[in-house]
Amino acid sequence: xxxxxxxxxRAVALELFSTxxxxxxxxxxxxxxxxxxKASLYYxxxxxxxxxxxxxxxxxxGWRDIADDTATLxxxxxxxxxxxxxxxxxxxxxxxxxxxxxxxxxGVAVVAGALWEDMLELSRRxxxxxxxxxxxxxxxxxxxxAMEVLGAALTSGTYLKEEISEAEARAVLLDAAMDVLRxxxxxxxxxxxxSG
Amino acid sequence: xxxxxxxxxRAVALELFSTxxxxxxxxxxxxxxxxxxKASLYYxxxxxxxxxxxxxxxxxxGWRDIADDTATLxxxxxxxxxxxxxxxxxxxxxxxxxxxxxxxxxGVAVVAGALWEDMLELSRRxxxxxxxxxxxxxxxxxxxxAMEVLGAALTSGTYLKEEISEAEARAVLLDAAMDVLRxxxxxxxxxxxxSG
DNA sequence: GTCTATAGATTGATAGAC
DNA sequence: GTCTATCAATCTATAGAC
Numbered sequence: 001x002x003x004x005x006x007x008x009x010r011a012v013a014l015e016l017f018s019t020x021x022x023x024x025x026x027x028x029x030x031x032x033x034x035x036x037x038k039a040s041l042y043y044x045x046x047x048x049x050x051x052x053x054x055x056x057x058x059x060x061x062g063w064r065d066i067a068d069d070t071a072t073l074x075x076x077x078x079x080x081x082x083x084x085x086x087x088x089x090x091x092x093x094x095x096x097x098x099x100x101x102x103x104x105x106x107g108v109a110v111v112a113g114a115l116w117e118d119m120l121e122l123s124r125r126x127x128x129x130x131x132x133x134x135x136x137x138x139x140x141x142x143x144x145x146a147m148e149v150l151g152a153a154l155t156s157g158t159y160l161k162e163e164i165s166e167a168e169a170r171a172v173l174l175d176a177a178m179d180v181l182r183x184x185x186x187x188x189x190x191x192x193x194x195s196g
Numbered sequence: 197x198x199x200x201x202x203x204x205x206r207a208v209a210l211e212l213f214s215t216x217x218x219x220x221x222x223x224x225x226x227x228x229x230x231x232x233x234k235a236s237l238y239y240x241x242x243x244x245x246x247x248x249x250x251x252x253x254x255x256x257x258g259w260r261d262i263a264d265d266t267a268t269l270x271x272x273x274x275x276x277x278x279x280x281x282x283x284x285x286x287x288x289x290x291x292x293x294x295x296x297x298x299x300x301x302x303g304v305a306v307v308a309g310a311l312w313e314d315m316l317e318l319s320r321r322x323x324x325x326x327x328x329x330x331x332x333x334x335x336x337x338x339x340x341x342a343m344e345v346l347g348a349a350l351t352s353g354t355y356l357k358e359e360i361s362e363a364e365a366r367a368v369l370l371d372a373a374m375d376v377l378r379x380x381x382x383x384x385x386x387x388x389x390x391s392g
Numbered sequence: 393g394t395c396t397a398t399a400g401a402t403t404g405a406t407a408g409a410c
Numbered sequence: 411g412t413c414t415a416t417c418a419a420t421c422t423a424t425a426g427a428c
Contacts, residue, residue, distance in 0.1 A: 005393085021302025023219045026421065039424080040394050048422065103302040106217025120354065127355050137360040138368045144355050145348040145372045152341040158316065159323050159340050164333040172334045176341045179375040201411085222403065235406080236412050244404065 006044050009034055014055045018099035022052060023107035049111050052100075056112075059097040060119065062090045067122045070129040077183045080130060084177050087126070088150050088170060098154055123147075130181065146180040149173060202240050205230055210251045214295035218248060219303035245307050248296075252304075255293040256314065258286045263318045266325040273379045276326060280373050283322070284346050284366060294350055319343075326377065342376040345369060 012033045016025040027048055031038045045051040066086050073079050091098050101108060101119075109116040128135075131143035153173055156164070164172075208229045212221040223244055227234045241247040262282050269275050287294050297304060297315070305312040324331075327339035349369055352360070360368075 021300075021306075023300075024302050024306055027423090028421080036393095037395060038422085039396080042423065043393060046423095104217075104219075104300055106220050106299040107302075110217075110220055124355055128357070137356060137358045138364060140356050140358070141348060141352050141360060141365060141368050142372055144352050145345045145369060148344045148348045148351070149341045149376060151347075152337060152344045155344070156337050156340050159320055160333060160336050161324070162333045162336070164337060168334060169337060172337050173341060176338055176376045179378070180345060180372045182375070223405090224403080232411095233413060234404085235414080238405070239411060242405095 005034075005036075009036075009041060009044055009051070010054055013051050014096050014100075017052070017055060018096040018103065021104035021107065022100055022111070023104055027051075052108065052112055053115060056097055056100065056108075056115065059090065059094045060115065060122075062094070063087075063119070063122050066090065067125045067129075070126065073129070075129065075132045080132075080181060080183050081174070081178055083126075083130065084146065084150070084181070085174055087147065088153065088174055088177070091150055091153055092166065092170060095154060102151070102154055142180055142182065146177040149177045149180055152176075201230075201232075205232075205237060205240055205247070206250055209247050210292050210296075213248070213251060214292040214299065217300035217303065218296055218307070219300055223247075248304065248308055249311060252293055252296065252308075252311065255286065255290045256311065256318075258290070259315070259318050262286065263321045263325075266322065269325070271325065271328045276328075276377060276379050277370070277374055279322075279326065280342065280346070280377070281370055283343065284349065284370055284373070287346055287349055288362065288366060291350060298347070298350055338376055338378065342373040345373045345376055348372075 009030065013025070013030050016030060016033070027038050027041055030051075031041050034041075041051075045054065066083060070083060073083070105116075127140065127143045127147065130146065131140045135143070150173055153169060156169065205226065209221070209226050212226060212229070223234050223237055226247075227237050230237075237247075241250065262279060266279060269279070301312075323336065323339045323343065326342065327336045331339070346369055349365060352365065
């Protein structure tokens with residue numbers, strides 16, 4: 001049973017892509033760490049692009065789920081908070097993959113253009129829903145800014161002097177994003193109530 | 197007088213670095229656009245790294261000025277707003293350079309490590325001042341998040357459906373960043389009053 | 393499945409004529 | 411200051427033996 005090797009390769013690739021950047025990571029480097037030769041990598045993944053996609057796609061799926069759900073979700077403040085929380089959780093659960101996009105978006109865009117366009121499209125849908133129906137340009141911009149806030153979950157480690165628990169970071173960033181969206185703080189409700 | 201050629205090269209490099217990413221841009225590409233050969237580029241800039249630094253450094257200086265000023269600036273809400281506004285203006289005035297850091301931070305970090313470390317250090321100083329004296333980890337995190345908000349000035353073009361004037365975008369993002377910092381909205385005051 | 397060997401392309405950089 | 415020509419390194423990817 002050799003999904004093992006495939007998985008090891010993917011894990012090593014994820015680590016190197018996310019720390020050094022996609023472009024800065026060569027297949028030679030990955031092969032060395034795994035303990036194989038470059039040629040053997042190609043037995044498991046047909047190209048560097050295929051390897052990148054294998055590493056990134058699972059997260060894209062999680063992202064897509066959220067975007068799809070918003071299609072039928074009423075734009076209430078409780079729901080907005082829930083959607084933002086889900087986005088944040090996807091980010092926190094997939095720090096490494098998110099780091100790939102953050103560290104070398106240009107490289108990813110070039111080698112996986114279609115995947116990149118998918119991500120942009122998903123983001124657009126999410127931002128549009130977050131901004132709310134008939135949102136003004138200013139409100140749309142606030143929606144984009146709110147999602148940027150979540151990115152601090154990834155970068156904060158570089159800047160903070162003291163440690164902060166993941167739970168607290170999550171709470172702080174969720175509140176901050178809601179502040180940007182100008183949605184008043186509420187407990188994370190489970191029900192949903194129609195509004196528009 | 198041939199600062200002309202030097203400047204043209206720098207301008208072309210800026211455009212390509214910021215749109216395609218630093219690593220994705222080859223000297224051959226730059227040379228072609230300028231109308232020179234690669235070899236001639238090397239007469240004006242001793243390396244690709246030197247070219248990158250020439251492109252980026254002016255902005256780093258503007259950034260450093262802000263960080264330096266905070267050293268002797270009282271942490272009042274009016275001053276916080278003013279500092280954030282200055283950061284935002286540097287960003288808006290140098291969208292292209294900022295785009296280099298945003299599109300390929302990994303590539304920049306590798307080829308211009310010292311410059312990159314300088315940027316990190318400046319950012320740390322700014323974040324620290326923004327968070328305020330004796331800030332809790334949560335407040336520090338909010339300071340990082342507030343600066344992330346400003347980054348929306350660069351990315352928004354990709355996502356917004358309708359146009360938004362630069363002036364309005366500036367106003368919206370400044371307010372949003374202040375919301376993240378939890379500093380109440382005030383007019384941009386010129387005086388400063390001691391608070392802590 | 394893993395290996396050796398190598399093709400084929402591109403890159404940053406240099407030498408030296410003009 | 412600009413050119414032609416070229417080097418040396420590195421990379422992705424493939425062919426074919428074992």
